Amino acid sequence: MAGPSAPDKGDKPDLLTAAIFVGLGALGLFMGWGLDPGSLAQMGPGFLPRVVCLLLIAVGLGVGIPALRRPAQAIEAVRLRPVLVITLAIVVFAYAATHLSFVLASLWLIVAGSLADPGGRWTHTLLLAVGLTVFGALVFVYGLGVQVPLWPV
Amino acid sequence: MKAFTALPLAAALSAGMASAALADWPTDRPIEMIVAFAPGGGTDIMLRTLAPFLEAELGTQFPVLNRPGASGEIAYTALSQARPDGHTVSSLNTPGFLTMRIDRKLRFDPAEICPIARIVEDPGTFIVQPDSEFQSLADVVAFAKENPGAVSVATTGMGTDEHLAMLQLEQAAGIDLTAVPFGGANEAKTALLGGHVTMIGLNVGEYATSDQDSFRALAQFSEERSTLAPDLPTAKELGYDVIMSSERGLAARCDVPEEIRTRLSQAVDAAIADPEFQGKAKQQGIPLSYQSGADWSAAMPARLERYTQIFQLIKQEQ
Amino acid sequence: MSFIDLLMLGFGEAMTLQNLSFCLLGALLGTLIGVLPGIGPTATIAVLLPITFFLPPLAGIIMLAGIYYGAQYGGTTTAVLVNLPGEASSVVTTLDGYQMAQQGRAGAALAVAALGSFFAGTVATFAIAVAGPTLSSFALSFGPAEYVSLMVFGLLAATILASGTVLKAIGMILIGLLLGMVGTDQSTGQDRLTFGAIELFDGIDFIVIAIGLFGFSEIIANLERSGSEGVTLAPISRLWPTRDDFRRSWAAVLRGTGVGTFLGLLPGGGATLASFSAYSFEKKMSKRPQDFGTGVVEGVAAPEAANNAAAQSSFIPLLTLGIPSNNMMAMMLSAFMIHGITPGPTVLANQPEIFWGLVASMWIGNALLVIINLPMIGLWVKLLTVPYRLLYPAILLFCCIGVYSMNNRIFDVMLAAGFGLVGYVFRKAKCEPGPLLLGFVLGPLLESNLRRTLLIEQGDPSIFVERPISLTMLIATVVLLGLMIFPAFRKSRQEAFQEEEG
Numbered sequence: 001m002a003g004p005s006a007p008d009k010g011d012k013p014d015l016l017t018a019a020i021f022v023g024l025g026a027l028g029l030f031m032g033w034g035l036d037p038g039s040l041a042q043m044g045p046g047f048l049p050r051v052v053c054l055l056l057i058a059v060g061l062g063v064g065i066p067a068l069r070r071p072a073q074a075i076e077a078v079r080l081r082p083v084l085v086i087t088l089a090i091v092v093f094a095y096a097a098t099h100l101s102f103v104l105a106s107l108w109l110i111v112a113g114s115l116a117d118p119g120g121r122w123t124h125t126l127l128l129a130v131g132l133t134v135f136g137a138l139v140f141v142y143g144l145g146v147q148v149p150l151w152p153v
Numbered sequence: 154m155k156a157f158t159a160l161p162l163a164a165a166l167s168a169g170m171a172s173a174a175l176a177d178w179p180t181d182r183p184i185e186m187i188v189a190f191a192p193g194g195g196t197d198i199m200l201r202t203l204a205p206f207l208e209a210e211l212g213t214q215f216p217v218l219n220r221p222g223a224s225g226e227i228a229y230t231a232l233s234q235a236r237p238d239g240h241t242v243s244s245l246n247t248p249g250f251l252t253m254r255i256d257r258k259l260r261f262d263p264a265e266i267c268p269i270a271r272i273v274e275d276p277g278t279f280i281v282q283p284d285s286e287f288q289s290l291a292d293v294v295a296f297a298k299e300n301p302g303a304v305s306v307a308t309t310g311m312g313t314d315e316h317l318a319m320l321q322l323e324q325a326a327g328i329d330l331t332a333v334p335f336g337g338a339n340e341a342k343t344a345l346l347g348g349h350v351t352m353i354g355l356n357v358g359e360y361a362t363s364d365q366d367s368f369r370a371l372a373q374f375s376e377e378r379s380t381l382a383p384d385l386p387t388a389k390e391l392g393y394d395v396i397m398s399s400e401r402g403l404a405a406r407c408d409v410p411e412e413i414r415t416r417l418s419q420a421v422d423a424a425i426a427d428p429e430f431q432g433k434a435k436q437q438g439i440p441l442s443y444q445s446g447a448d449w450s451a452a453m454p455a456r457l458e459r460y461t462q463i464f465q466l467i468k469q470e471q
Numbered sequence: 472m473s474f475i476d477l478l479m480l481g482f483g484e485a486m487t488l489q490n491l492s493f494c495l496l497g498a499l500l501g502t503l504i505g506v507l508p509g510i511g512p513t514a515t516i517a518v519l520l521p522i523t524f525f526l527p528p529l530a531g532i533i534m535l536a537g538i539y540y541g542a543q544y545g546g547t548t549t550a551v552l553v554n555l556p557g558e559a560s561s562v563v564t565t566l567d568g569y570q571m572a573q574q575g576r577a578g579a580a581l582a583v584a585a586l587g588s589f590f591a592g593t594v595a596t597f598a599i600a601v602a603g604p605t606l607s608s609f610a611l612s613f614g615p616a617e618y619v620s621l622m623v624f625g626l627l628a629a630t631i632l633a634s635g636t637v638l639k640a641i642g643m644i645l646i647g648l649l650l651g652m653v654g655t656d657q658s659t660g661q662d663r664l665t666f667g668a669i670e671l672f673d674g675i676d677f678i679v680i681a682i683g684l685f686g687f688s689e690i691i692a693n694l695e696r697s698g699s700e701g702v703t704l705a706p707i708s709r710l711w712p713t714r715d716d717f718r719r720s721w722a723a724v725l726r727g728t729g730v731g732t733f734l735g736l737l738p739g740g741g742a743t744l745a746s747f748s749a750y751s752f753e754k755k756m757s758k759r760p761q762d763f764g765t766g767v768v769e770g771v772a773a774p775e776a777a778n779n780a781a782a783q784s785s786f787i788p789l790l791t792l793g794i795p796s797n798n799m800m801a802m803m804l805s806a807f808m809i810h811g812i813t814p815g816p817t818v819l820a821n822q823p824e825i826f827w828g829l830v831a832s833m834w835i836g837n838a839l840l841v842i843i844n845l846p847m848i849g850l851w852v853k854l855l856t857v858p859y860r861l862l863y864p865a866i867l868l869f870c871c872i873g874v875y876s877m878n879n880r881i882f883d884v885m886l887a888a889g890f891g892l893v894g895y896v897f898r899k900a901k902c903e904p905g906p907l908l909l910g911f912v913l914g915p916l917l918e919s920n921l922r923r924t925l926l927i928e929q930g931d932p933s934i935f936v937e938r939p940i941s942l943t944m945l946i947a948t949v950v951l952l953g954l955m956i957f958p959a960f961r962k963s964r965q966e967a968f969q970e971e972e973g
Contacts, residue, residue: 014639016900021642028649031664041930043922045656045663052648059642075899082694083895086687086867087888093871094884109871110864116694120860128861132868144504144515146876147218198520198805221878226669260669305927311658333926334658336919339801343794349614350927362808364793364815436811 011067012075018064025056085116101152102141106133178239178413183214185235186403187243189228191221195358195439196244196401199273202433206424211416224249226259229404233261237406239413242269245404248397251457252312255464264407268449269414270421271402274442275356276375277318278385279306280368282345290371290391293352294326301329307341307353310334312464315354318374318397320466325393342368356399357382362438374398381440396459400442402449418446478600481827485835490530490828494836497534501541502843506549507869512542516802528810529825533832535806536786539799540592540833543782544840547584547775548851551577553866555686559677559743559912560778562905563632563750565685567763567770574766578710578852583720583768584775585844591728591776592837595783598732599790600830604819606784607791610736615923616934620944621737622917625744627948629909630955631751634764637955640906643897647910648917650675658922670882679874679883680911683890684897684904686870690863691895710849712768720772723753727776735781736788737796743912749777755954783833790814790826 028049038044089112096105110129114120140146186204190196197219204215220228228243229250235241245268254263279290287293297304308315316332323330333350335341341353346367355363357373361381372388373379374397388395403421405414424430425441434441444452484490504515516535523531543560550561551568564584571580598606613621626644633640653664654674665671712720727749734745753773754763763770786803788796793815795801807814812825819826854862874887897904928934936942 013899013901016896017639017642017902020896020900020902021646024646024649028664031666035661035663039930040925040932043658043925045658045661048918048921049649049652049663052645052652056642056645056649059638059645063636063638063642078899079695082691083892086691086694087892089867090687090871090888090891091885094875094881094888097871097875097884098879098881106868109868113864113867114860116691117860117863124861128864132865136868136872139503139507140872140876144507144876146872147216147879148875201520218879220880221673226672230669302929331926331929333923334919335923337801339795339804343611343788343792343796344614346792346794347611347614362813364813364817366817367793367815437805437808 009069009072011070011073013073014063014067014070016075018060018067021060021063022057023060025053025060028053028056081118082116086113089113089116097148102137102146102148102150103133104152106136179211179213179416181213182240183216184211184239185241186215186217187228187231187235187241188217188219189221189225189244189246191219196246198437199401199434199439200244200403202437203272203421203424203430206427206430207420210420210424224253226253226257226261229259229263229266230261232404233265233406235406237408239405239409239417242403242405242417245402247400247453247456248314248317248460251453252317252460252464254457255461266404267407267409267414268446268453269403269405270418270446271400271444271449272421272425272441273358273401273439274375274379274398274444275358275400275440276373276379276387276398277314277354278357278360278373278382279318279322279371280345280353280355280360281351281371282348283367283369285351285369287352287371290388290393293371294322294328294393297326297328297330302331304328304352305331305333305350307335307344307350308332309337309341309354314356314397314399317460317463318354318395320463321374321395321397322388322393324466325388325395357385358438358440379440381438400449402444414446474601477823477827478831480824481600481829481831484529484824484828485533485831489527490533490832491835493526493530493534494537494832495839497537498541498544498836498839498843500534501538501543502545502840504538505542505545505547507545507873512539512799515542516799516806520802520806523806523810528807528812529828531810532803532806532825532829533836535803536829536833537836539803540779540782540836541840543779544585544588544844547588548581551580551584551771552851552855553686553862554689555866555870556681556908559681559908560746560774560781562681562908563747563774564771566632566750566905567766567768570764570766571768571771572855576766577855578848579712579716579768580771581848581851582710582712582845583716583772585841585848587720587724587727587772587776588779589837589841590724591731591780592783593834594728595732595735595780596830596834596837598784599787599833600827603787603791604816606736607787610788610796611792612940613737614938615920615927616938617940617944618916618920619924620935620941620948621744622913622920624944624948624951625748625913626910626917627951627955628748628751629906629913631754632747632905632909633903634761635901635903639902643902643904643907644910647907647912648914650680650907651911651914652918658919668882670880670886674915675886675911676877676883677908677912678877679887680890681908682870682874683887684894684907686866687888687891688894688898690867691891692898693859693863710852716768720768723769723773724776726752726756727773728780730773731777731780732784734777735784743909745781746774746778747909749773779837786829786833790829791816791819793818 032046032049035046035049036044037046037050089109093105093109096108107129110132111125114125137150141148141150186200188197188200201217204217207215220231225246232241232243253259281287293304306319308319311334319330319332335344338355338359344350345353357379358381360368360370370385372391373382373385374388374395376396378385378387422443425443501512504512516538546558546561547564549555550564551572554565554569556562556565568580571577629644630637630640653671655662655672662672730749730752731745734748750770750773753769754760757769785796785800788794789800789803793813795804804814812818871884874883877883894904924934935945
């Protein structure tokens with residue numbers, strides 16, 4: 001959706017919106033291509049997905065085309081550190097909880113998650129990690145019966 | 154997706170120690186019971202009720218692990234990847250376990266999963282409103298002959314027991330019904346009470362525990378009348394060849410040593426013979442019907458054959 | 472027996488020391504799990520169900536019911552404090568509640584929510600007592616066709632939730648609908664839009680999307696904006712609502728209660744529809760709709776009253792017909808059946824102490840919740856003074872455990888992390904995630920009922936205008952659409968002109 005935008009034209013957040021809508025609509029159409037739309041009396045699994053995707057693309061264009069002509073507006077600056085660190089912390093937590101144990105996963109999540117925001121004191125982070133892990137073990141694993149191994153085996 | 158490669162408890166022992174563990178089985182570690190449905194479902198409640206009795210029988214714990222999804226495929230996949238040391242069992246449900254192989258590519262090999270014991274057999278039944286003009290199955294058939302497609306039957310989805318029963322009835326009576334899928338038995342019941350569908354398919358267990366004044370059952374789809382509904386005729390007695398029941402039980406991997414599987418089967422037999430358990434089962438409307446793993450396995454090919462034929466009917470309809 | 476006698480019988484049953492204690496226990500436990508994101512009342516009750524074997528029937532059921540409505544109270548707390556809706560019904564509470572917290576008025580938001588919920592709970596409880604059987608026959612008159620019209624209306628009303636442009640909100644609803652279609656098609660058993668992943672066969676769970684879009688992406692956005700040092704709230708001016716807050720919220724509470732009691736009756740999406748219909752309604756009624764989403768007290772009062780009223784009135788179909796209207800009620804049904812009680816007209820006649828005891832305990836439970844929650848507000852608000860550096864890892868942990876505990880699998884946590892990234896991109900594109908969630912919740916209901924209607928009618932859509940309830944709702948939809956489109960067009964054209972000139 002780059003479009004021919006002069007430097008002072010183009011509402012970037014709206015153009016991004018349009019790109020998301022049109023992109024997801026196209027993805028949905030592509031994925032649902034093989035699904036049978038059926039008839040009105042015997043509606044198949046492909047009927048509504050197709051309708052929704054086409055509407056989504058239409059709405060995307062409706063958002064995007066006027067945005068090209070509006071005065072320029074920038075997207076807020078992206079800082080990668082929190083995005084990457086938080087996501088990585090969560091993903092590793094999931095594997096660790098299943099294969100290692102709740103205690104290790106929880107310690108990892110809090111220590112790694114804290115790195116998203118540099119400048120904290122290590123002692124604080126470690127205390128927090130231990131405290132929350134004990135709390136989580138008591139409340140979730142013992143108290144609420146979450147099915148996860150507590151200790152590494 | 155490697156999500157299921159190792160269950161935590163099953164991973165506890167290294168492979169080399171497996172044979173040594175056999176001597177201690179089952180008291181050395183808990184036996185994990187994978188349930189293929191979410192907490193609170195019929196299978197889940199039944200197995201949670203049974204677990205303490207099994208624990209008393211075998212002297213070890215039976216923690217329940219819910220692995221819901223894909224009508225059981227997720228749980229069976231998890232079971233087939235567990236260690237074959239007799240410390241992991243799972244719930245087993247038909248017709249789901251049998252029908253999923255017919256038109257779906259599975260992520261586990263059904264031949265690797267062996268039944269331990271059948272606990273429940275719950276026949277299907279068709280229900281109408283209490284003030285319905287249809288007094289019997291014959292009334293429905295007669296009406297449907299006159300008005301093809303006008304009788305709507307609420308099911309809980311394509312290929313479920315009710316749907317398969319409906320297809321058998323269509324074939325047996327030469328009629329045309331309209332299947333209307335609902336999200337579950339309760340949604341279907343609501344639609345029936347509101348008069349939005351003509352008829353719904355339920356299991357006898359669900360019917361027996363519902364308010365009897367709100368529904369009228371027409372027939373049950375078993376070979377013999379269920380203990381829960383001794384007064385309800387079977388479809389066979391009425392002259393329609395419709396057999397459909399859902400079974401629930403336990404299974405383990407086939408390469409678990411046979412003596413362990415037999416021991417588990419005996420333990421289930423003893424547990425469900427306990428009068429206290431039977432009392433609880435009766436309250437919850439669970440039609441107990443024990444079968445040993447061997448007998449259950451032996452009965453499966455014939456059922457599979459029947460279901461495969463019915464699935465051909467679905468294909469033809471489309 | 473007269474109504475008063477029955478009510479006295481109920482209070483007599485509910486006020487025994489044993490039943491009171493279990494009511495309190497349930498309410499406390501419910502508050503706890505409501506506060507913990509991801510851990511829902513359904514899972515908790517499933518775990519506790521076997522314990523109720525050993526309790527007398529009424530005590531067990533009272534406790535489980537307490538967990539259910541207690542969780543509604545608790546869910547508000549996280550929605551207001553950290554912008555995390557634990558359940559579909561608290562999505563709209565985040566819109567104004569979180570803004571109020573940012574302005575140092577978290578205490579006022581929580582107090583209004585608690586008092587509004589108590590009032591709504593009281594009214595709905597009495598509605599059950601007085602008109603239960605009548606109301607349930609109304610619920611039954613909702614067939615597939617009526618649902619379709621209701622969902623169309625609901626989806627359109629969802630666009631009012633967003634404070635940005637209508638077009639973007641519609642786009643987000645459509646994305647929600649699309650996400651709701653992921654999984655096995657109910658009618659044909661075919662898997663749709665799953666990328667072949669077996670974990671997606673049953674669709675995506677609401678909690679995964681909510682925690683991703685709200686929980687994770689909020690943390691990322693906060694840290695990105697200014698690091699943890701910069702996440703400071705306005706100083707807490709006062710703990711309690713001002714006279715002005717009360718003046719503005721009482722009518723909202725009344726309307727919310729009405730909407731909630733009514734919609735809570737409907738099986739399936741009823742309770743979810745309740746809170747955001749109440750919000751949309753309030754915004755339409757308001758003289759200053761443009762302020763909604765910036766922290767107005769009515770925006771908290773109306774949906775909170777509605778969701779609590781709906782939580783109570785969703786018991787009506789179960790108690791009077793024996794039919795559970797949602798998963799939660801299905802668990803309650805199991806709890807009854809474990810004790811050999813089959814809810815329905817028969818129980819109402821033969822064992823009135825069960826029905827009336829439960830009804831009375833619900834009112835007592837609501838009163839207990841207010842008594843528990845009002846003093847807790849001070850504590851919760853203190854929580855906001857904890858530095859964000861220490862707070863966000865805790866939120867992160869609770870979210871992760873919550874998502875993991877639903878199906879005990881890695882996949883859900885990964886998916887939630889993915890939705891965290893998606894939510895982050897939405898923020899950059901200035902798209903609000905609220906309408907998406909509602910599209911997601913209502914979409915499957917719309918689709919399955921549309922297909923059912925056309926199956927039953929053999930392809931003839933005229934039923935939608937032939938059935939009076941359905942027709943009424945379709946007319947309301949058209950009117951709402953008209954109200955929305957014309958001012959929106961005028962406004963955006965005016966804006967466009969101003970921008971051109973400027």
